[in-house]
Amino acid sequence: MTTADIFFWFATGLLPLSLMAFLFAQQKANSLEKEHGFLHSRPGFYGWYAVIKFASPALIVGFICSFLSMLGLVNIPGIMVLSTAFALGGISLWFGLKHIKHDFRARQPVEKAMTVLFFIAAMISILTTLGIVFSVIFESIRFFHIISFWDFITGTVWNPDTAFLIGAGRGEDAAVPQFGSLPIFAGTFMITAIAMLVAVPVGLFAAIYMSEYASHKMRNRLKPLLEILAGIPTVVYGFFAAITISPLVVEIANAVGLQADYTNALTPGLIMGVMIIPFISSLSDDVIRAVPQPMRDGSLALGTTHSETIRHIVLPAALPGIVAAFLLGASRAIGETMIVVMAAGLRPNLTANPLEGMTTVTVKIVEALTGDQEFDSAFTLAAFALGLVLLTVTLILNIVSTIVIRKFRQRYE
């Protein structure tokens, strides 16, 4: 029996048996109700009580067994797992059914069990975070056993081509692979900076126009249109950047006498900037509208023009929120993958010229993990080290922006 089979039989056994337990207990409650008058809880609760009594031991056994066999500690035959689970469930149901009497309050244990279930669901989001953090950290630690952390952060040469030879046990006759990721960080920074150069002015002015000038009706029409920009899948942007914009950039560069690669850093930066516009505009729009109207009125009463009020009163007041919006935008740009995979280069390149090809952290992660490399080679582990850097930077940006926004809200609410 494969694992999939066990899961299948577990589910197909659990569901009808639970249904039977439910119907049986409900039936019993109904007949009790005829005998003794109204019970404490509705008959359905007695049914659910039976289901909980039956399913929870079965689920716990199933979960423990799959967890243990996943870790490779024990190898229990599937048929045994199934029979143990259902037998335990049956025994527990037997005792549970005995509880069902006319003075038994079924609602309380059911409510409690549901609260526990909801709590477990809430824990899954915490587990997801822990999962991301640990999966990245464990593989990174293995990577830093091979390559020192300092070399990784400050090295300027990324040359992992010989890493697979070491993985294949032929390390002696190969040159030492180099994992200096500074050029990769530089590429990420360059593309993010270009994206922000596009997204910040356009997004901010769009937000100012929508919140301060546009009528309510106009705003309701413009906002969804702008949101389309954020809803387009990034793989589509990547195709558009690589096929349409990149040749355009090269042509324009040639026309003004510059040399540009087809995989230049400018193209993905521009497209990414456009993609981020709606994020920045809608977040800034929210904070600008949160600035209290009396502040505007006071300024206008002193004789300033509309734009002077916006520039000297509204924007400074909204500044923390706007900065938070920029940080969130930057965090999106740093973590953006498909646009750079398709339109930026693969070659790590430490340069200040955006018309040359540069590569980013996300490109290298994809390159390392979609190839035919052995999972344990330093090359694939490097992807997790890069992921760790990515996670750290985006987490810091997110947390800072959350704190800034919260402070801002507290000030005006």
Next chain:
Amino acid sequence: MNRSSMQQNKRLQRRHRADRRFKYYGMAAIAFALSFLAFFFVDIIGKALPAFEQAYIQVPINYNGEVKDNYNKAIPRSYRYLVSRSYLRSLPQKLEKYPELLGTTEQTWVLASYRVDQYIKGHKGHGLKSKYRPHVEEMLQNKKIELRFNKQFFTHGDSKMAETAGVLAAAIGSILTLLITMAVSVPIGVMTAIYLEEFAGDNRFTQAIEVNINNLAAIPSILYGLLGLAIFINIVGVPRSSALAGGLTLALMTLPVIIITTRAALRSIPDSIRDAAYGLGASNLQTVWHHVLPLAFPGILTGSIIGLAQAMGETAPLLIVGMMAYIPEAPSGIFDATTVLPAQIYTWSSESIRAFEERTAAGIIVLLTVLLSLNALAVWLRNRTQKTW
């Protein structure tokens, strides 16, 4: 008018000009974004339209004895290069199935090769050798080559031959993957939101969960791919490239979206509803189950649709869990190697043959149509069911 008031007047004019300029900047920003959007759609649709038509060619097929061993013998040498090889390959099987065809000859319309297709669509880089061009031109004159609606694109999976490549396998893969995503993330997300809004008190722990959910919503999607690879595939042992691996990864990614929208929906239900239920003796669970959830349902549905649309367009984490394999057949189960629409677009876009470019754009149109209609559905639902209490 004296000097100083004239100066003042000038200054006022300057300030008003600056005022107008400032407004124009805002308009320019919006115009820039919208014209980009228009340019984008015109460009993609322009690139995609040719792919919805495919060249067919009328050729004589001769079912002689040699066909079984060498399908190339079925048509005269001058046509061999013009006909799709996928058609020729199917001939031996056809002959086996209908042995009575042996020795007959028929004039029939078959799929042309992608080179002919690209040539008559007027693309540069079509790859049609110049010695065949007069022949193709002549056949075009005699109406022996024509463009027909490209049904194959919707009924076939991926193929190495551009003329038969279609989106069916990827579309089915997408549906399977998203079914898993929804089956996992909607119940868990709704239960989390119910816990946070209706059951948990406002303490440090729930605040930690809240901060955590906001962070999860902003984590780059590719990191979910690393999680899927390290935990679902390497530790749990879910098969690589399978719909299950991709679906679970996407489920974790959409979870924050569903939690956040469900919480907003629950919060918009006024407390008077809850108080009335409590007053009639309902318990916490009964209140939520019988009164709050049904009222919040439209909001939850809208949020789920938005999360679904987001998951559907996501590519990066799926590349990491291996869903970019060459999959010509639709998957038959959630453990089979699968590809999804965005991953199919990615693999086509990295093909070097020119004919794949229009397929890529056509795939994009299919994806965008689905996504935009999902989003429109969400907006429509929201507007229709929005209630002010």
